[in-house]
Amino acid sequence: MDTIGYFPGCSLQGSAFDYDRSVRALAQQLSIVLREIPDWVCCGASSAHAVDREVALCLAADTLAKARRAGLDEVLVPCAMCFQRLAAASQELTEHRSLAGEIAGALGGPADLDLTRVKAVNPVEWLVRLLPGTLGTRARRPLTGLRVACYYGCLLVRPPKVTRVEEPEAPRQMEGILKALGATTVRWGRATECCGASFSLSRKSVVLRQGLRIWELAVEAGANVLCVACPMCHANLDMRQSEFLSEGQEALPVLYLTQLAGLAAGLGPEQLGLGDHFVSVDRLLSTLGPVGRPVTDT
């Protein structure tokens, strides 16, 4: 059985517990062991680097250190924010190796602790990798009927040297996964526009405005579901949807990539935390067929 490190991060322990549930269920379904990093601390999110770059770096480095001490080289990070913070920290440490050594020491070692060895992996990369393997072979319920607008937002794609995305203006990885699982994907213009997450508490108008912009083009492109891979995007687009939509505008279910992949892999809605969305997913689920033959030819 494959093992990968796991960093759920604060959101997945709070409001995004459904995301956490879906990642864990999917991993189990695909016979992958998630080893949670012992005693991890917050990645620093958007606040640390905004006001104190040393704190930002050291918080992320602490997680990398704990992962290494646990013998892990790769850590699955479902939250896009955590992913970007950890990946940015490894990038910075790789560019300044002496700094990496120094911080490793200050974090309590041991002497051979190599912080640059740990790689943060996001669910998109993870599933792209699993598609030709277990995900492909174990998918038993084609996602037919789903017309998905894949929403990447900011942190999964930018800055490209950190996120390793070749085409930050026109990413296609989620589309690749979902198409292979039987869904249709739509082309639309705001897949990488910011949802305003960092203002969800301090300046709600920003989130509502951005949410509406995203909803508009996704619906115009004919989507019946938005796919996300970030708890903040999910909160803003799902939880706040009724706030930014007006009378007569039709609600658009917002699902995590791991929830969609989980459905294709034959998991039930409850196992994937789908019962706890603000925008109802019932109608969407009814379009899905039964669990049956493999959906991909891999």
Add this chain to the structure above:
Amino acid sequence: MARIGVFVCHCGENIARTVDCAGVAAASLEMPGVATAVDYRYLCSDPGQALIREAIVKVGLAGVVIASCSPRMHEKTFRRAAEAAGLNPYLCEIANLREQCSWVHTDRDQATRKAIEIVRAHVARARYNAPLVPVRVPLTRRALVVGGGIAGIQAALDIAEGGVEVVLVERSPSLGGHMAQLSETFPTLDCSQCILTPRMVEAGTHGRIRLEAYSEVEKVEGYVGNFQVSIRRKARYVDPNRCTGCGACWQQCPMKKLKSVFDEGLGKRTAIGVPFPQAVPNKPVIDRENCIQFKTKKCGRCQKACPVGAIDFDQQDDLVTEQVGAIVAATGFQVLGKEAFPLYADGDHPDVITGLQFERLASASGPTGGEIRRPSDGEIPRTVVFIQCAGSREPALGRGYCSKICCMYTAKHAMLYKHKYHPGRPIVLCMDVRTGGKGYDEFWRRATEQDGVLYIRSRSARVYPSGGRLVVQAADTLLGGERMELEADLVVLATAMVPQPDARALARKLGIGYDSDGWYSEVHPKLRPVECASAGIFLAGACQGPKDIPETVAQASAAASKVLGLFAARELLREPLVSRVHRAPPPVHSICGGCFACEQVCPYRAIEREEIRDRKGNLIKVVARVNAGLCQGCGTCVAACRAKAIDLEGFTDEQIVAALGALAESNVEPAGAR
């Protein structure tokens, strides 16, 4: 003892700012063999050269060392001055105090000390300089022009008119290059085809021009005056001698939906055909990739249709060798395609097009007959946004240069659109408008003042489709970056001019240089703009860097006149800095042992085998000999020769050892002494 004169140039302030030139001259006087040493503000000037000439005569100098700029700059000048005073020019030595000293240092003391060492080394080697005589080589009075765009056409015609035969090699099936695709041309808005096609016909029918269309240069050997060029004539599958260009074949071809390359993918073509009706030569080519006969052997309709039996599916490529004395590279450029711009509607939206595609839309012979219609649905766009600098001046995308022509052609496009569709709204996004040139600024002012084209000073951040139109995100930087979300029906990208994809490969075949972007390098950007560092090869047109038609034509004519100038001589004189194999009187003949290691390493194939025979004709030994015409003086053979039988004239072991010795002996302060 040699009587050597040292002349230290200030180069105005260039050298004198960091080097104490008088101090260098004074120190030189102490060096062994130096008979006189002076410094002067501009040695290259007329009085400066007179100073050198006078000293040679008055002091009776046997050699001079000019401590000045790089030999690339003025070696010729100073050698000529020495020659005028009766000295063999190769007894004049250049010590580079500018590029290798004053320009790269700031500390005056250190720079002065380094300058003295440089002079010391050159004085030491000058003591061993020998008088040399230029090598005479015969000359083939024929020229090769590679590339049949307007640059190649112009160069070929000018050379031919000068009485010299030209081989004109064009890779594509027809002459014309990009200019054939253009609609109307700035700054006068005359029709491109109307001014180009007569020139194409002229070049295609000229008695002294051998047109090799649909051909490529395969290999180049030899040197200035004596190149052997092999040319691959690609199989057209049509016998050009029989074909009359009647067009019966392509009317019958069932593959009618192929994308026209000439129309930049906006129009259709067949698998056999000419790229455009005015093609020269007017003979079709079969596109093997898309021909049904080649794929399944189940067609051959063109063959049946041809009244003269010119179709030949078994035709093969054909190699010919041409002897020429000079080569003009005129291979032009490419433009980036829209797929290079994911930022602009993912790089694959039908209504985001390149400037070159717009030319096809605006051209009377284009796929829309000259009407501006958007590719997605053929509608006439109500708003067109033109985005300048797409991929130019964008170091983050790997290109820092300005493509130079886009400001002008974008103004032209905006005007043409407005002229063709009066209610239309043309908007140009630019960083600035660069319209240097005669009548150029007036041209774009006309676009704004008379035709009401709106210029917004902004790069676009993104273009995305919405509501059947395209949204162009921009900001008005003149208003401090105020938002501008422009709705457009068509977006035209002025995409960067880039070198041909095979430009570097061809450069290596020709043995010429290119810059980091891939544009061909001239010897000197100001004073020798059309010559390559390899003698006998010249540059014309956009292969050397972005250019418009007037500049291209001017450069092509300049290259032609350089070729004619070269051919005006009876034979060529070449620098005598070539290798020489040791020869001695019998019975030694030569210390060359005949191992021919040199032959293995010589990149120019200049090593020949010489048989030494006695009077009766009996073979004594075989030794190496250098063909002075082929030798480029690189010295590789010298290093390879274990018998030390080869020396490079002007760079003999003796000279180099003397220079190194002088450096080693000199009173160099230990590191850190200061």
Add this chain to the structure above:
Amino acid sequence: MDHSGSLPTGTVSSLVARATGTSPLACYQCGRCAAGCPQNVAGEMDLSPTQILRLLQLEIAFATDPSQAASLQRRALGADTPWLCAGCQACSSRCPQGVDVAGVMDVLRQESLRRGLYSGSPQARSAMALHKTFMEGVLRRGRIHELTLVALYKLRTMNLFEDALLGPAMFLKGKLHLLPPAGHDTTAVRRAVESLKRRREEWHGPAAGEKGSG
């Protein structure tokens, strides 16, 4: 082009160059960052990102004139823009000149706090309050407990009733956990931060600006 080495000490621009690896002088004012910035497009910012870069360029040019430089610094550091930046990095990943505009915003926030120049406007205050609350929480407990964060933030900004209706709904969906999880030790992190800060000062001298700012 990397000009980061040559900027006058004491300028905000020199800190920008050090933190982001590119000098503000690289910006050629094309406006692409402003054009794609969601917050600028929405008209939230008082200065566009392009203008911020321009102020920094002027700061470099006038660095030898202390009163000019100080007034330019006050404008850049006192702008609301950095506090309204969403950190989306659209600007940085698109800048044709490779300027890390979002990184510039980070430096401006940090410097405006350090020099006490941050704009006192409500929008800057609320953004700063959130960051502060968040950071205190993280450094104290190691992880963020959403409900505590919200409560503390609302206390700090005295904005007690916004979103009051969302809380119960979230609770019903199981999305709000009332009890914070157990605390996690952050002494190692804090130690590393201190050592890192010390090291950076040794390298670059005390954070510039302390002497230069007005």
